[in-house]
Amino acid sequence: MNMNTIYLRRAHKITVNQHTGNGRLADGYLGAAARNLEALGFALSPALFRAVRELPKEDFEVLYEQLVADLKVMVGAHVEYVPMYPGFPEQVMLQQDAILYLNAIYHYYTWDLPVYKGSAEREPLQEQVKLKVIGLGDSEDFCLMIRRLIQAKGSISAADKEDIDAVIAALEPEELEEILPPDIPFKENTAFVISSLLKHNKANLARLGRYFKTATDVLRLAVAWSDGDVSLAAPVRFRKFKRSGRRLLLGLLEQCQPLTEDMLRHKDRWIRLGEILHPSEYKQRYARCEEAWDILRNNKPFTSFNSSVELALKYKQVWNALDLLIKRPGEFARRLDHLLRGTEHTDYVVLAFGEAVEQVSTPVLLQVKNHFSSRLEERELRVFFPKGNVAKVFAVPDTLPVIEAGVCQDIVNICEQALIGRFAELPPLGSAYVDERLKNYHVPFSQRSASKVLHTLVRGSRLPMGEGDTIRFFSWWKEGKVNGVSTGRVDIDLSAVMYDHNWNYVEHISYTNLRSSKYLAHHSGDIVSAPLGASEFIDLHIPSIIEYGGRYVVASLNSFTEQPYCNLPECFTGWMMRKKPGSGEIYEPSAVVNKIDVTADTRIAIPVILDLVERTVIWTDLSLTRDPNYYNNVEGNQKGMVLTGKAMTQLKKPDLYDLFMLHVKARGQLAESPRHADTVFSVEQGLTPFHIEQIMAEYVV
Structure with missing residues (x-):
């Protein structure tokens, strides 16, 4: 895939090779090209216009042909549109019901379209369209865009993965350092990126270990390497790994802590994977792996963290549950509502959460803050987006018991203070303008099932x-x-x-x-x-x-x-x-x-x-x-x-206005207008809702 194709679709930018000759495109030639781009709804930025006019005619034609082809696909103009009624909408408005019926029957019987006498004449387009600007980019900015995508704090879409894979395939091994960060926070993305490196024989095996901390991380890699669903929401048929691949997976697994307990979360998958990896062949080298598989295969007793928590909650042993959950703050945050509505000792739950909050990830804190800020609002439905590659939504009646308003506000305050403290460690923003219209746009957390679109957005925006x-x-x-x-x-x-x-x-x-x-x-x-x-x-x-x-x-x-x-x-x-x-x-x-x-x-x-x-x-x-x-x-x-x-x-999700205001409180001063701001968060300028990879990498930190 041409790198400019990815750059154009994702950022509305392209790169232009510098030309040192004296050639210059004729004004009429360049003007005709610009007019054709307008017909597709696009225009060149001044910087890009200046860059392309310095190209030799042959180089410009190559660039222009690829640009037009890409733009046509982006807006859907690469195909021919032949509706049943070419004079739509007037032809449908004026046609008799009987004729509409007979035309439909004719088409259903023959699969041919009806033939109409004459042709519908259409007036010239009378819309004044706001053109989308294509900017001049460079390789450094392109690599930063891909790096941000890899660093996203949430899942990425199939289209995102295609782009990352194409870039990994195109870059030389020494160039990969430009796009590979020292840490990939979201483990689904880790699995995909490393599997892509392995597929293209560009993985630095000595440095892979830094990306894997838990057994589930390794399981995701095995799934991704087998072209499966890294969210683990769907079953996978594992590939037959070569000996080098088996040793790699077992070596990564051996270093993980804890091992057995984490493997029990996906017991059946690990048993199937073990049948392929044959850990017993390497039991001297990977003794912990062999021991863990022995427990899984033979159903040996093992008390897990989750089973202990479930038992404590079942019998309303709040103190035991708190003692366990405070050791795993992320799990504590996810179970916080359950804890609060199951005890009279809400003050102690709030106090314990306050002690653990610094270890909770930013995406989870934003969602907990949003949940408790609207917890007492009357809602007909509770809405869930199940994990997986298919974009589904489930809704159930909202029958949650009431939690005291003061308790909800305490949780909101704890989350907000933790987020502001965390964001304050980032570089200063200076004076910053935050557009109130950003309240209509949701914070990107999960994009795994998002479709490929002209303008990417978050569901519910x-x-x-x-x-x-x-x-x-x-x-x-x-x-x-x-x-x-x-x-x-x-x-x-x-x-x-x-x-x-x-x-x-x-x-x-x-x-x-x-x-x-x-x-x-x-x-x-x-x-x-x-x-x-x-x-x-x-x-x-x-x-x-x-x-x-x-x-x-x-x-x-x-x-x-x-x-x-x-x-x-x-x-x-x-x-x-x-x-x-x-x-x-x-x-x-x-x-x-x-x-x-x-x-x-x-x-x-x-x-x-x-x-x-x-x-x-x-x-x-x-x-x-x-x-x-x-x-x-x-x-x-x-x-x-x-x-x-x-x-x-009815969906209530964290919005971009709230996110950016937290950043301004932490590391900037609020400006009244974009003209007086060093940093702009808006719908049309500065950082917009469409800069999803930058938001996920640099603002949900």
Whole structure:
């Protein structure tokens, strides 16, 4: 993979090789190139403009062709869009119901699209699009970006891993020091990075030990080396390791403390791995490993930390539980709510937590602080995101017993003081401006199941819709072969379901209902086969839906033919804002707000939820499990969609405003405006919510 491809997608920057000759691009030539980039919604920064105009014509053409190809993929302009009704939305608005029905029947019987007389003429695009700027970068900044990604204090996405792996493959062994930090805090990331180094024969075996502290760290490496799920949420089929690989894993395991207890957490996996590693062959060299496997295989008695804690909590032996948990502060923090609601001696629990708080990680402290700051708010649901590579959300009724307000505030104060003290050790910020709109953006902790998108965000974050009264969803997919296996016919249905303020169903727009008789909402037509690719669009006129009583819109993709998205050659979705939907082409790259690659191992995707009253887009990027008693369409998944909608709109997570304000309190002074600030935290400038790898590496520390 071209490194500029990664740099462009992640940071909207590219590098340009310096040229010392006297060549200079003709103004007309460069102007034409800039105009073509505008059509895709992008513009060159002044620095990049100056750099490329000094290139020889041949070098510029190579750079430009790759840049355009990459930008087209980023916004979805690399494919052809042929909806059933090319004159959408007017053609659907004006067509008779009988004709819409007959056209659908014709397509279902033949898989061919209807032939229309004449061609729909479209006015030129009348939108004034704000162009996205491509900046001039350099190799040092690129390596820092990848290093920050590796140093993230939370899980990273499949796209992140692809980028890291491509960079490791491209760099020479001596260059890897630029991207490899002395410590990789999040152990899932450790496992992936080291497995990538091993795969590309670039691992410095003498220095691997510094990255592994526990048996689970080593297990994750074995899983990653076997191309499995490093979160350990899914089973894995271990590869057959060579002798050198077996010795490496056993050597790393031998140094871990504690060993047996940690291995018991994943007992069955370790037994399966032991059948491959054959520790008995090396029992003289790795005696602790052999002893641990003997206990696991033969079910010998062993009292673990977790079993002792569970026993103490079961019989409400708070003092015993505290004595145990204070030795493991992270586990203490995760069980804090359970402890407080299970005892009358809350003062002692708070006091003990205060003694252990310095050893609790920043991500956990931020989440504990957020939890107890909203603990007494009335909520219908408690929301959970289960660990794993599929983006699912679970919601259960909130029936937690009440905890005294004073106790909750004490916990919040303890967390805040610990975080401020920790952040105060970092370099000073000077005067800093913190944009209040950052309250709408969540702190990135876990990105393992995040999709590859034009603009990456954290689930539950709320984006302003932008100008325009119509939001246009789009989807594109293709059938064919994946890893030599044919997909067969693929039918992906784009749908939008409207609900009122209380999440009561209002109406839906889908292949079963191409247009609304109540407000302005239209579907471009249902396409049921895609050998050359297929596309569907939905237009929603916001004022007319609000006037009718609608508020929330859940956008969804449903795999009617039941293939999971991970088994398709390509599938993506996204949205545009349009002021005049009839002008320009149906798909205008420059108007794309975001584009999402849908690759999950599931058959239903919910990319976003709209709050039309607040004019915000709630970033969800979720998967929904199908109800087996219904066809996989929007009607058959109403219960799950309502629950998902309620969960995401009621979600309470740590936000970036609170995080950055803690940093300012610790190491800066608050500025009233960006103009008077040395450091800017904002939505459009300075450090933004889209700088996820920098936030995870340098601010969640």
